[in-house]
Amino acid sequence: MAKRGVRWLLAMGVGFATGACKDDDGGGAAEAGTTGGGDGSSGDPSVAESSGDSLATADGESSTGDGPTEVEWVFEDVYGVINVDDDDENGSADWLQVIFDGEDDHSVIPLPALPPGHSARLELAGDLEHIRIWRGPTSISVGAGDGEFFETDEFTPESDGSELWVEFGADNVAGSLILTHLDADGTAVESAEIVLRSSPLILNHHLQPTEHVWVVEVNAGYGSNADMIADYADALGNLFTAVPGPQYDGDVWIQDEFQFAFATGSQGQRADTVIDSIRDRELDPWAEQAIEGPGTNVRTWGVPNQATTWDSFGNLENSPPVTVDGVEYPFGRVYYGRQGTLGMHSQLATKLQEQGVQAPIEMDTMWLCVGHVDEFSTFVPDPSAPKGFRFVISDVPAAWAVLEDVSSSTALTRYGADHGYPTVRSLLEDTALRNLNDDLQADELDPILAQAIAEFGLEEADIIRLPSLFESVSGCGGGVASLVPGMVNLIVAPLETETHLFIADPYFRTDLDDQSSDPFIAAFNDLLPDTLIPHYVDDWDVYHLAMGEVHCGTNMTQTPTENWWEVGLHLL
Amino acid sequence: MTKASTSILFLVAGLIAVPGCAGGVDDGEAPRSAAIVGAGADDDPAAAAAPAAVRDWRPWVAAELDRLRVERAAYVDEVMNLPVRATRAGFPRITGPIVRDRDAAPILIHRLLTAGESAEVRAAIVDALPRTEGDFSAAVAELITTETDERVRELLSSALARAQAPFALEGLAVGLTDASPRVRAEAVRSLGRRTDGASLATGLVTALGDGDVVVQQEAARALGNLEVRSAADALVGALASPDADLRRHSLRALSRVDPERARTLPQLQTLRSDPDPKIARLADELARP
Numbered sequence: 001m002a003k004r005g006v007r008w009l010l011a012m013g014v015g016f017a018t019g020a021c022k023d024d025d026g027g028g029a030a031e032a033g034t035t036g037g038g039d040g041s042s043g044d045p046s047v048a049e050s051s052g053d054s055l056a057t058a059d060g061e062s063s064t065g066d067g068p069t070e071v072e073w074v075f076e077d078v079y080g081v082i083n084v085d086d087d088d089e090n091g092s093a094d095w096l097q098v099i100f101d102g103e104d105d106h107s108v109i110p111l112p113a114l115p116p117g118h119s120a121r122l123e124l125a126g127d128l129e130h131i132r133i134w135r136g137p138t139s140i141s142v143g144a145g146d147g148e149f150f151e152t153d154e155f156t157p158e159s160d161g162s163e164l165w166v167e168f169g170a171d172n173v174a175g176s177l178i179l180t181h182l183d184a185d186g187t188a189v190e191s192a193e194i195v196l197r198s199s200p201l202i203l204n205h206h207l208q209p210t211e212h213v214w215v216v217e218v219n220a221g222y223g224s225n226a227d228m229i230a231d232y233a234d235a236l237g238n239l240f241t242a243v244p245g246p247q248y249d250g251d252v253w254i255q256d257e258f259q260f261a262f263a264t265g266s267q268g269q270r271a272d273t274v275i276d277s278i279r280d281r282e283l284d285p286w287a288e289q290a291i292e293g294p295g296t297n298v299r300t301w302g303v304p305n306q307a308t309t310w311d312s313f314g315n316l317e318n319s320p321p322v323t324v325d326g327v328e329y330p331f332g333r334v335y336y337g338r339q340g341t342l343g344m345h346s347q348l349a350t351k352l353q354e355q356g357v358q359a360p361i362e363m364d365t366m367w368l369c370v371g372h373v374d375e376f377s378t379f380v381p382d383p384s385a386p387k388g389f390r391f392v393i394s395d396v397p398a399a400w401a402v403l404e405d406v407s408s409s410t411a412l413t414r415y416g417a418d419h420g421y422p423t424v425r426s427l428l429e430d431t432a433l434r435n436l437n438d439d440l441q442a443d444e445l446d447p448i449l450a451q452a453i454a455e456f457g458l459e460e461a462d463i464i465r466l467p468s469l470f471e472s473v474s475g476c477g478g479g480v481a482s483l484v485p486g487m488v489n490l491i492v493a494p495l496e497t498e499t500h501l502f503i504a505d506p507y508f509r510t511d512l513d514d515q516s517s518d519p520f521i522a523a524f525n526d527l528l529p530d531t532l533i534p535h536y537v538d539d540w541d542v543y544h545l546a547m548g549e550v551h552c553g554t555n556m557t558q559t560p561t562e563n564w565w566e567v568g569l570h571l572l
Numbered sequence: 573m574t575k576a577s578t579s580i581l582f583l584v585a586g587l588i589a590v591p592g593c594a595g596g597v598d599d600g601e602a603p604r605s606a607a608i609v610g611a612g613a614d615d616d617p618a619a620a621a622a623p624a625a626v627r628d629w630r631p632w633v634a635a636e637l638d639r640l641r642v643e644r645a646a647y648v649d650e651v652m653n654l655p656v657r658a659t660r661a662g663f664p665r666i667t668g669p670i671v672r673d674r675d676a677a678p679i680l681i682h683r684l685l686t687a688g689e690s691a692e693v694r695a696a697i698v699d700a701l702p703r704t705e706g707d708f709s710a711a712v713a714e715l716i717t718t719e720t721d722e723r724v725r726e727l728l729s730s731a732l733a734r735a736q737a738p739f740a741l742e743g744l745a746v747g748l749t750d751a752s753p754r755v756r757a758e759a760v761r762s763l764g765r766r767t768d769g770a771s772l773a774t775g776l777v778t779a780l781g782d783g784d785v786v787v788q789q790e791a792a793r794a795l796g797n798l799e800v801r802s803a804a805d806a807l808v809g810a811l812a813s814p815d816a817d818l819r820r821h822s823l824r825a826l827s828r829v830d831p832e833r834a835r836t837l838p839q840l841q842t843l844r845s846d847p848d849p850k851i852a853r854l855a856d857e858l859a860r861p
Contacts (some may be wrong), residue, residue: 221654222668253660268634279858281658309661370661415706416671420734431795432765443850472761475701475723476661478790479752481624545667 048523062544065404072114073181077563078166078196080107081263081271085297093297095169099137106134106266109164109179109194117184119156122164122564124196126175127337131196134165144169153437154182154522168198169265172355172572186414199263199564200355200572201273203318205332205377206492207389208558210239211495215554216252216283218245225252225553228361228502231537235500236493243286251282252542254555255374256312258287262560270560271295278302278345279312295557302345310336314372314489314552315365317357320389322377323561324457330567333456337365337373357568359534361455367444369479374489374551376445377452378466381492381499382529390529391458393449394468396441399559402467402508403428414507418545419471420482433483437469440480447454464527473547481547484508488522488550493556498533505536506548593613625709625736629681633711636678644675651679652687656696664692666700666836677706684715691721700726702734709735713743722752729755733762741771748775765793773800780806780822785815792818796825804830811839816848823854834858 049561083105084093088437094103109121122133124142128151132143140146141153141164144447166177175196181189213236215228232240245252259275274287275296292298304310309315319332334352336344343349352360365371376394408425416422429435452458471483482489485504493500506520521536528534562568607805626632632786640648648726651671656664661710672678683689684697698715701708714736716728729747732740745760760779763769769776779791779804792810807829810822834840835858843855 012818047645220657221650221670222657222666250657256660263763314660370659372660417703418667420702430765431799435793435797435828442854443820447849472765475663475695475727477786478757478761479661481661541668543660546657546659546665552660 008515016418023258030260039431040317042316044332048180068223071114071118071181071189073179073190073192075109075179076266077197077565078107078109078167078177079195079197079199079266079563080168081105081199082171082273083169083271084168084295084299085271085292085295086292089293095167099134099165099167104295105167105265105269105271107166107265109133109166109177109277111162111164111179113159113161114181115183116156116159118189119154119182119186121152121154121178121182121188123178123180123182123561124175125151125178126196127170127173128175128254130168130170130173130198131175132167132169135162140314143167143175145423166196167272168196171198171199172200174572180416191548197565197572199271200357200568201261201263201275201351202331202355202560202564203259203261203316203334203358204556204558204560205278205318205320207320207381207494208561210236210493210495210556212558213240213245213491213554214254215240216245216250216254217242217248217249218252218542219279220245220250222545223541225542228539228542228550228553232502233531235502235535236495239493239495241288249282250288252553253281253314253545253548254283254286255314255552256372257281257283258555259313259316260557264560264563266511266563266565267412271297272557275313275348276300277311278304278307280304280307301348301351302558303347306345307341308345309371310338310365311345311348312358312370312372314370314374314548317346317373317378319391319456320381320387320456322387322456324455327571328567329357329359329571331357333361335361335363335373335455337371338362339364339366342366342533357564357571359571361451363448363451366446367440367480369473369476369481370547371479372552375486376448376488378488378490378492378551380464380490380501380528380532381494383531384529385462386459387462389462390464391452391456391462392464392466392488392490393452394470394486395446395465395468396437396445396468397486398465398523399437399467399469402523406519411510412508413510413512414540418540421483433469433471436472440470455501469521482544482549484520485544486549487520489551491551491554491556492516501528501532501534502550502554503534503536504539504544507540519561581665590851598797601691609687612632623707625739629710629714629741632707633681635677636675637682638755640675640679645674647673648679651676652683656693657716664696666696667703671700671703672705673706676704677701677708681708681711691724693729694721697725698724698731698807704705705737712854713739713746716743716750718748722754725750725752725755726758726800729758729762732759733765737768740766742767744769745775748772748779753782753787755780756784757787757790760790764790764797769794770798770800773798773802776800777803777806780810785813785818789811789815789817789821792821792825796821800831802811804833808833808837808839813838816846816851819843819846820851820854823851823858827854827858 048343083095087094087103088100111238122142128143137156142150177194177196178191180191183189210436215229215232217223229242235396257277257279259273261273263271272295274291276287287298315337318334321330321332338344363373365373368375379389380392382390403424406424408428410424412421412423421427430531466488469483470480473479473481483507487503491502508520509518509519515536539550543549614633619748633688654666654670656666658663681698684694712728712731713775716725719725744759744763747755763772776791777796779787807822807826811817811819840855840859844852846852
């Protein structure tokens, strides 16, 4: 157990009872648990062994003369979830408490009834600091105890059978439990080895069903997002909630502050984690106030006073399931901006690497003022695509093609004041702008696409090149941001029968009310799969002019669709 | 204009080569660059509608404030009290429909001078000025000579990219010689975006040898954008820099100011093996027949 946990238990006056300290009243077979060391073997090579899902039946001869009793000594492997939420809502993580009514994050190992006088021996190996096995609500058998780690225990199950409760205190930890059936003389009758493993922390991807969507609602001097809020509400109904902006001082960047992740267990458990960024701006308390509770914990990796723009979670994305060089990644691959020592904080980067199943990829985002991967790339579902999705990436030549297809005298109502480009001609004739964008394509976007092809295992047919233009940002050291609102920075919301996309309205037109006259919208609609329902929402004042777009201002929870212990163990 | 700022402008005037004058635009060619120009300098309706900038800007601001306090009193209060908001990058900005109004310019300038706000807020005010499409040119050009905060001067340099001539060039000439490399780099960027930026070609070539490598990189980019042919030798010299970004920007700039020289450059073979893949790729492209 972590020292912090021990201190808490002492402070609260709550202590774990362990098998080692408790008199066994079921037949006197209990022994003090031994601490430290040990190789996890049964200690009796002659004993019959079964493991995992294999079936082995043994006849136990009762020393009390009651005759042989058939005992089925078979156990399922345990794939569980971390138990650091707060199911009893007492302000303390459940891992730091005894098992209580309503606790639902532990896994159960049913023990069969044994003949009178027989007992069970437990030997735990692996990550003893983060695995604990209870043989009653307050009695630890093996694993992390009250400041000690117990490797072995013996006890007599109840006459009608007992349950062992397996609890995990960390993500992606593993151990093995050898359960041995002992006769009345203490001789091993049969052994079974059980795999114990907690779920890795898994990030959602864009193909998973939508559970809930949030946007921070603001109406201030810099603008209102009422229309965007209405678009979300119309499309998603009660799956959408507007977060009151004034309560968070107008911090609309809800994507940046939090990343939703999940853990699942083979006994139906689900433990959600809100990864709370070290960004720590005004929205920081929202997850604790609105989301944290039974089933959902809030955790942070990194050092807040070392936070950089790359620690915001527009800079933490995940692909749909991919196969790369023959290796299947059924939960996709995580990607974020980091180059050398610059980028996402190393503590979180390391944490993500350690999860194994999503094999993170580091990309170069240093050329952007904000520096997030969601500024130039995303994934959208497409059932007709070879892989079931398309990779969308910003593309400069596609944007020039759009511009050259429209009349150069077209007035751009929204671009004059805010960007200094009142007409299409003013864009086309700006040599510096053309050079900047052409150079970005050659130096940044082309290499990123090549990397994406290699590391997501993409082919040309999987790629959508989205017309995009960037501009240098005042006072940002040469970093760039979207000039035409970044349509790539979109939200995918798959529902039961349809999938909605929420995309920044590019407003590349004269009549702001007529989206049908917008060549950028037309170009994207031509590229998008027909199965998607695009909503081009007004994010100009609230997001675009502050160097973000729709994705930056939205967050969502999604439903896990695959079981990692069935499809992901090859990565662990 | 104050005497102090007038003196500073006089001192830097030697850096500014006015188009049409001897030693003016490099090679006598008209600059073929950015669309960002002085009022009425192209046929964009919005630009043509912009009134000429006022040089004697302090009395103009005072008069505009007097007028607006009568005609739009609530609006004056609104702009004076409009809060800054954090961008996604973290630094603050003032944006939105309230500042998309030419009348916002004199109010923001008044706020900049009188409200006693933090440097961060003053930087955001300066950043907002171009978005008003109002007249801020002479004010910004002068204030860069008197402003003590580096961040504010950086944003003043940036705002000058959208300011009217001749004030923009006067202010950017000051920016090129600023003590802060961030301000110098921003001044160079702004020049690279202006169609008349080559008027300060000499200053840009000087910046290519700046003590700060970011200023050097930006100078190379600006010289390429402005197609300053006389910078070719200096750009070739910069190809030997230990800084990869400077080598890349210099090679690309050379390909813009003198494409034939770039294609036949003796160093091109070496650059094709540059450890920086971006440079190697660019050199490969240039070497293709």
